[in-house]
Amino acid sequence: MSRFPLECVTTLRSLRRMAIILVALLAVSAIDARAAGAIPDTIAQRMLACTPCHGKDGRATNAGYFPRLAGKPAGYLYNQLVNFREGRRSYAPMVDLIEHLSDPYLREIAAHFASLDLPYPSPTPSRASAQVLQRGERLVLQGDTEKNVPACAHCHGRALTGVEPAIPGLVGLPRDYLTGQLGAWKAGQRHAAAPDCMAQIAAKLTSDDIAAAAAWLSSRPVPDRGKPAPTAQRPMPMSCGGVQP
Numbered sequence: 001m002s003r004f005p006l007e008c009v010t011t012l013r014s015l016r017r018m019a020i021i022l023v024a025l026l027a028v029s030a031i032d033a034r035a036a037g038a039i040p041d042t043i044a045q046r047m048l049a050c051t052p053c054h055g056k057d058g059r060a061t062n063a064g065y066f067p068r069l070a071g072k073p074a075g076y077l078y079n080q081l082v083n084f085r086e087g088r089r090s091y092a093p094m095v096d097l098i099e100h101l102s103d104p105y106l107r108e109i110a111a112h113f114a115s116l117d118l119p120y121p122s123p124t125p126s127r128a129s130a131q132v133l134q135r136g137e138r139l140v141l142q143g144d145t146e147k148n149v150p151a152c153a154h155c156h157g158r159a160l161t162g163v164e165p166a167i168p169g170l171v172g173l174p175r176d177y178l179t180g181q182l183g184a185w186k187a188g189q190r191h192a193a194a195p196d197c198m199a200q201i202a203a204k205l206t207s208d209d210i211a212a213a214a215a216w217l218s219s220r221p222v223p224d225r226g227k228p229a230p231t232a233q234r235p236m237p238m239s240c241g242g243v244q245p
């Protein structure tokens with residue numbers, strides 16, 4: 001007897017999801033915009049398809065799960081779009097939008113979001129204990145020699161705002177997103193092009209390490225409007241696929 005209302009709710013949810021995807025697909029293909037004539041056919045217009053999840057201009061918020069796109073290194077964004085298209089990362093509603101897009105179009109999308117210079121929201125104060133935050137700070141800035149984990153800042157930049165062309169910043173991301181991504185690498189659900197250095201690093205971290213790093217990182221303000229460093233200050237301690245000098 002109780003199955004009927006439950007199915008109703010599920011159907012409504014999937015109908016709503018289908019509607020969002022349909023609207024987004026239309027916008028991303030830009031066919032409707034051209035046919036209508038009234039709407040300018042610009043990349044910004046087409047990328048409105050991404051804003052229901054990624055926020056206005058891909059700037060997200062510092063809560064919830066959706067990652068910011070605005071201002072991230074273009075090579076990093078491009079690599080991720082390819083990773084989603086080729087199944088190294090998965091999130092079905094997004095894959096539906098980009099799976100048929102060509103490499104040059106994905107590059108154009110990546111360059112568009114990378115070029116947006118928008119302020120970040122203030123960080124959310126952490127509810128983690130001082131001990132947890134200290135552990136997170138140590139791991140990020142100094143690494144853990146016993147576990148053979150290099151400092152995150154070694155690759156992600158001294159200011160933790162990333163490094164051009166393909167290393168993302170670690171500040172300005174929601175805590176849940178950071179925990180989710182590190183957990184996904186550890187569980188073999190997120191992959192990067194080989195050699196997948198983040199998979200090797202995540203494998204050595206416990207869930208407490210991950211929680212501590214995410215708590216500390218998400219409590220930090222974003223310096224320099226989150227601008228990635230133009231070049232790495234020192235050679236990387238491990239090699240990472242998709243990161244060309």
Ligand code: HEC
Binds near residue numbers: 077098
């Ligand atoms: C239905 C919601 C939704 C829509 C619409 C959507 N995305 Fe996403 N996107 C997500 C989620 C959720 C993630 C994180 C997925 C994960 O790895 O767990 C993500 C991740 C990404 C990433 C990786 C970000 C990073 O920091 O690693 C890129 C790049 C991206 N999306 C681009 C786009 C673009 C471009 C569009 C529009 C064409 C778009 N997305 C539309 C939900 C969405």
Ligand code: HEC
Binds near residue numbers: 140153167240
């Ligand atoms: C050897 C260099 C290196 C080190 C050290 C490193 N990272 Fe990374 N990290 C990368 C690269 C390269 C990527 C991009 C991977 C990809 O293309 O998917 C990345 C991506 C990430 C992402 C995904 C960001 C997003 O927007 O989805 C997170 C989170 C992350 N690293 C956290 C960490 C943490 C925490 C540490 C320290 C414990 C760390 N990294 C240490 C190279 C490194």
